[in-house]
Amino acid sequence: xxxxxxxxxxxxxxxxxxxxQIQKGxxxxxxxxxNNGLHHDVLKAMIDVDEKTGITSITGLxxxxxxxxxxxxxxxxxxxxxxxxxPRANPKIKSVVDIHxxxxxxxxxxxxxxxxxxxxxxxxxxxxxxxxxPDGVYPLRKDTKLSDVKMVPTPEREANKPAEGRQVKIIIxxxxxxxLEPEKFSVTVDGETVTRVEPRxxxxxxxxxxxxxxxxxxxxxxxxxxxxxICNPAHAYGFVGAVEKILKPSVPERAKYLRIIAMxxxxxxxxLLTLGHAGLEIGYETVFQYFWRDREPIMDLIELTSxxxxxxxxxxxxxxxxxxxxxxxPKIKSVLADLRGKLPFYxxxxxxxxxxxxxxxxxxxxxxxxxxxxxxxxxxxxxxGVDMDVRKDQPYEAYKDIPFKEIVYTDGDVWARxxxxxxxxxxxxxxxxxxxxxxxxxxxxxxxxxxxxAGEAVCSLEAPRGxxxxxxxxxxxxxxxxxxxxxxxxxxxxxxLKTAIGESIADVPSNFVSLDPCFSCTDR
Amino acid sequence: xxxxxxxxxxxxxxxxxxxxxxxxxCDIEIVALLTPKYDVERFGIKLEPSPRHADVLLVTGAxxxxxxxxxxxxxxxxxxxxxxxxxGACACSGGVFxxxxxxxxxxxxxxxxxxxxxxxxxxxxxxxxxxxxxxxxINPPKQKKQKQAEAPKAESAPVVEEVKQxxx
Numbered sequence: 001x002x003x004x005x006x007x008x009x010x011x012x013x014x015x016x017x018x019x020x021q022i023q024k025g026x027x028x029x030x031x032x033x034x035n036n037g038l039h040h041d042v043l044k045a046m047i048d049v050d051e052k053t054g055i056t057s058i059t060g061l062x063x064x065x066x067x068x069x070x071x072x073x074x075x076x077x078x079x080x081x082x083x084x085x086x087p088r089a090n091p092k093i094k095s096v097v098d099i100h101x102x103x104x105x106x107x108x109x110x111x112x113x114x115x116x117x118x119x120x121x122x123x124x125x126x127x128x129x130x131x132x133x134p135d136g137v138y139p140l141r142k143d144t145k146l147s148d149v150k151m152v153p154t155p156e157r158e159a160n161k162p163a164e165g166r167q168v169k170i171i172i173x174x175x176x177x178x179x180l181e182p183e184k185f186s187v188t189v190d191g192e193t194v195t196r197v198e199p200r201x202x203x204x205x206x207x208x209x210x211x212x213x214x215x216x217x218x219x220x221x222x223x224x225x226x227x228x229x230i231c232n233p234a235h236a237y238g239f240v241g242a243v244e245k246i247l248k249p250s251v252p253e254r255a256k257y258l259r260i261i262a263m264x265x266x267x268x269x270x271x272l273l274t275l276g277h278a279g280l281e282i283g284y285e286t287v288f289q290y291f292w293r294d295r296e297p298i299m300d301l302i303e304l305t306s307x308x309x310x311x312x313x314x315x316x317x318x319x320x321x322x323x324x325x326x327x328x329x330p331k332i333k334s335v336l337a338d339l340r341g342k343l344p345f346y347x348x349x350x351x352x353x354x355x356x357x358x359x360x361x362x363x364x365x366x367x368x369x370x371x372x373x374x375x376x377x378x379x380x381x382x383x384x385g386v387d388m389d390v391r392k393d394q395p396y397e398a399y400k401d402i403p404f405k406e407i408v409y410t411d412g413d414v415w416a417r418x419x420x421x422x423x424x425x426x427x428x429x430x431x432x433x434x435x436x437x438x439x440x441x442x443x444x445x446x447x448x449x450x451x452x453x454a455g456e457a458v459c460s461l462e463a464p465r466g467x468x469x470x471x472x473x474x475x476x477x478x479x480x481x482x483x484x485x486x487x488x489x490x491x492x493x494x495x496x497l498k499t500a501i502g503e504s505i506a507d508v509p510s511n512f513v514s515l516d517p518c519f520s521c522t523d524r
Numbered sequence: 525x526x527x528x529x530x531x532x533x534x535x536x537x538x539x540x541x542x543x544x545x546x547x548x549x550c551d552i553e554i555v556a557l558l559t560p561k562y563d564v565e566r567f568g569i570k571l572e573p574s575p576r577h578a579d580v581l582l583v584t585g586a587x588x589x590x591x592x593x594x595x596x597x598x599x600x601x602x603x604x605x606x607x608x609x610x611x612g613a614c615a616c617s618g619g620v621f622x623x624x625x626x627x628x629x630x631x632x633x634x635x636x637x638x639x640x641x642x643x644x645x646x647x648x649x650x651x652x653x654x655x656x657x658x659x660x661x662i663n664p665p666k667q668k669k670q671k672q673a674e675a676p677k678a679e680s681a682p683v684v685e686e687v688k689q690x691x692x
Contacts, residue, residue, distance in 0.1 A: 130589035130626055139625050146625040151589065174594050175575075180551050181543045182591055203590045204545045207624040226620050229549025229645065273552065292559035299556075310549045310645050520547045 006049050008080060015045055027072070027458045027471070028079030037094050039071060039084040044099050052076040052388065054375035055096070056460065057469050057486035058106040060114030062142045067091050067116055071103075072458060072469065072486075077393055079460065086116060095120035102375030105494060106486070113140045113209075128202035128523055139210050140482075146210070167195060170505065174203050181519040192504050197497050204523040212483040217243060217452060220480065221316060224470075227485060228521045229310055230270050233262045234463035236315040238470035239483070241396065241459035243317055246474055249448050253440040255319035256397040261435050262306060262314045263461075264428045268339075269298045270464035271421045271428070274516045275350070278418055281509040282359040287349060294342060297335045304328055319445030329436055336429050343426055350415075350422045360415035364499040364511035367412055376495045377488050378466020379424070380515055383417035385410035390462040401438075404431050414514040421516075451478045463488055465516050487521035533579055534663045536568035537655070540578035540602070544595050544631065546585030549645035550612040554582060562648045569655065575601040580658070583637075586614035586621040587628040599635045607638040607658060611651060616640045 009030050012020055020042060021033040034042045047053045053075045061068035063085065071082040086093050095118035096103045105127075107118040112127040115138035126133055132151045138144060167190050174182035182203035188196035208227055212220045224239045225232040237259060244251065272295040279287025299309050305324055306312020314320050324332075350356060366376070371384035381388045389406045391399045407423040409416035454476040460469045466488030473482040492515045500511055543551050557564045558571060572578045575598045587595060599608070610631040613619035618629030631637050638661070641654035 132589060133626070149625065154593070174591065175542055175598055176573075180541075180555065181548065182545065182594065203588060203594075204543075204547075204585070205588060205590065205626050206545060206586060206621045207626045208621075211621070211624050223620055226547045226549070226644075229547040229552060232549075289559055292556065293561065296556070296559075296561045309647060310553070518548060520545075 006075070008046060008049075008075065008078070011045065011049060012042060016042065027070070027081035027456060031081040031083055033083045035084055039069075039082045040094050040096055040099070042082050043071065043073065043096055046073060046075065046080070047099060050075045051372055052386070054372065055100055055103040055106060056375070056467065056491075057471070057484060058103065058110050059471050059482070059484040060110040060116055060140060061473070061482055062114070062140065064088070064142075067114060067141075069093055069110065069116055070471070071096070072471065074460070074467070079394065079458065081458065091116045092119055093117070097121050100375070101373050102491070102494065105490060112138075114138050115141065126202065128205045130202065130205070139207060166190065172508070181517075183519045183522075187500070187505065187508060189505050192506070194500050194503055194505055194508065197500050199493060199497065201493070201519065202523050204520045206524065208524045209483055209485060212480055214479065216450065216478045217317065217480065218450065220483070222313060224483070224485065225311060225313060227487070227524055228518055230273065230518060231266060231463045231465065231468070231521070232311055233259075233266045233315055234461060234468050235485075236313065237263060237397075238459050238461055238463075238468050238485070239472065240315050240317050241461065242457045242470045242472035243452060243474075243480075245457035245459060246455040246472065247317070247448060247452055249318045249446050251319055252443045252446065253398070254323075254442045255444045257435045257439050258320045258322075258324060258444060259315055259397055260399065260402070261324065261432055262302075262312065262320070264431045264435070265298060265302050265305065267464045268425060268428045268432075269295055269302065270516075271425050272298065274513070275346070275418060275421055275425075278360075278414075278510065278513045279356075281513045282356070284355055284359075287356075291346070294339060297338065301332055301335050304331065316445070318448040319443070321445070323444050324436070324439070332436055333433065336433060340426070340429055347422055350419055357415065359507075359510050360418060360514075361411075361413060363414045363503065363507045364496075364514060365411070365413045366495050366499050368410075370498060371412070371495070374494045374498065375491055376466070377491045378462070378464075378516075379417050379420040380466065380492045380495060382406070382408050383420045383514075384412040388467075390460055390467050394460070396459075396461055398435070402431055402434050404434075414510050417514040451476065452480075465489055465518060465521070466492065485524055487518070487524070489515065489518045489522045493517070493522065530663055534659045536570065537579045537659065538570050538572040538577055539580040539582050539655075540572050540575050540598070541582045541584070542595060542598055544583055544585035544591040544615070545588035545627070546612065546614060550584035550615070553645050553648050553651060554584070554611065557648050557651060562652065564652060564655075567652075567656070575599075576603065578602055579606065580655070581606065581608045581635075582611055583608060583615050583631045583635075584611045586618045586624075587631055587634055589626045589628060592628050592634050595631070595634050607662070608635055609639045609641060609654060609658060610637045611641045611654075612646060613642055613644045616642050619644065 023031040056072045056074045059070040066085040069084045073080045107121045108127040131154045134152050170187045173184040184200040186198040224235045227235050272291050276288040276291030303309050306314040366384045368385045371386050387408045392406050404427045407420050452474040456473040458471050469486040471484040475481040610616050615631045621627045622629050639658045
């Protein structure tokens with residue numbers, strides 16, 4: 001069933017003929033224009049021939065008379081977009097959750113922000129918008145005057161009611177010691193066993209996608225970086241990468257390597273952060289303190305190379321803003337060598353330490369089939385035996401020149417997901433050392449125009465938490481017409497809702513932290 | 525009695541961290557404060573999970589519409605006297621998200637703020653400096669002088685010196 005060399009373009013051509021228009025090279029390998037409910041059939045045909053096919057994101061667009069619904073689909077080795085349009089007066093489209101459950105959250109988001117109704121996946125209330133947001137006002141539609149929106153009193157929702165019978169509802173969040181960020185999970189328990197989890201996301205929804213439309217491309221780089229304070233170079237590259245696909249500047253080779261160094265340093269600090277945080281969540285504070293102690297030298301390296309601990313804003317359209325000098329290279333190497341020396345000890349902790357094994361082994365197990373169905377990404381997918389890494393599958397920048405291993409564990413539990421990250425720390429060190437040794441000479445940036453020609457492009461990359469996806473549509477001015485951001489945590493949360501069921505309430509924190517959740521990413 | 529209370533408060537302020545819709549930048553820096561390099565516990569600062577036991581509320585984020593009501597509720601649960609520190613450009617004024625449709629824009633639009641620590645995100649040293657300045661405000665210099673006269677080894681002064689060295 002699985003095959004990575006399927007020719008999807010001829011498949012769609014032979015199966016649907018003239019009914020589906022094919023736009024080669026648009027938004028990935030090709031875009032399929034499939035109106036009148038055909039999007040469902042095209043997706044089904046693609047899933048049938050390649051088990052790794054899944055929905056990366058669904059973008060809602062406002063074309064005036066019609067509303068656009070773009071399904072961004074990833075396959076084993078490539079990327080496609082299925083385009084559909086629905087009339088604004090009656091924005092109804094057939095849901096695809098029956099063939100691909102991983103699309104559920106994406107559809108709910110489009111309904112909430114763009115007002116497209118997915119038949120088969122309807123819902124009342126708000127998904128990411130605030131509870132006191134008026135019904136029937138969709139912020140991403142172009143004709144919505146946001147300054148006129150009047151907030152309404154918060155309505156009483158079904159989710160806030162207590163559970164019936166012998167079951168008890170435990171509310172985790174929005175302010176909770178186990179969560180660094182505000183998000184609410186209503187966990188229904190029978191005794192100690194979890195029977196139901198209802199999430200309420202949107203506490204960190206700042207409307208970044210809408211705001212990008214009223215700022216210039218240059219300002220937007222700084223704005224999208226602030227989607228997430230942990231993986232900001234990934235967000236900067238996602239946006240810049242999509243814009244560069246429209247603009248097509250010739251980015252210097254040196255800039256490509258410098259970008260990789262920035263993104264891998266970021267992955268290092270993010271993975272060390274999570275590996276430590278997991279220790280905190282299971283009550284093993286020594287692990288937390290150790291990992292965070294060793295994360296600080298990496299933060300110093302980020303500051304050395306980009307100028308700031310957190311927001312370096314290194315990546316910009318056409319290259320990078322700052323060079324690495326030859327004096328900095330010995331410092332970088334010595335810090336990385338120190339960290340490498342400590343890894344055997346840490347790996348031993350995560351592989352053998354009985355405390356960690358008891359709290360992590362066979363907890364929150366996600367099977368390979370479920371991982372594919374739910375379209376999870378990054379270390380969560382790789383912990384369940386799905387070999388999916390954008391750096392390998394669709395190499396961007398200089399990743400195709402750099403040797404590194406793709407880490408896959410097949411256990412599917414919390415322990416496997418954490419060990420994927422543990423092993424990736426070493427791979428990241430390898431990548432940075434290779435990149436520093438093979439840094440090409442030359443300029444670090446080319447000058448680019450401020451206005452971007454009309455067009456659309458997608459960019460996906462492997463952020464520390466998994467595949468990060470950007471869609472940018474430009475209309476020829478210096479401000480984008482639409483920017484869609486699909487973050488890895490948004491794709492991974494459905495797996496938590498599945499794996500938490502039937503397990504002990506005490507395992508919820510360790511299960512949850514194994515996703516490396518980032519809600520500021522999720523909500524945007 | 526009042527002196528004893530102030531002494532206890534300054535010696536060991538219990539802080540509660542509330543994220544009102546921040547990007548994680550400031551939040552991770554606050555967590556970094558607890559870890560070996562910065563280790564604010566040496567100043568007696570302890571991160572406390574419950575608002576009912578907290579003296580100082582550290583707020584990050586631009587305050588989203590969804591969080592505003594919750595922020596007010598958490599603040600109301602804290603016992604008097606209570607102090608609020610707005611950490612980061614977003615918490616101070618809304619920052620880069622000022623004017624967005626689902627953002628209130630600044631902690632002081634919802635609850636009174638005692639101290640502002642700007643920066644995107646502020647460095648851990650800056651956060652330590654801000655909290656220590658707040659502690660000095662709680663235990664004003666006049667009182668401190670009296671104490672210095674009583675006991676030559678003053679409690680707060682070395683802390684400030686140490687932080688200054690770190691910042692420099």
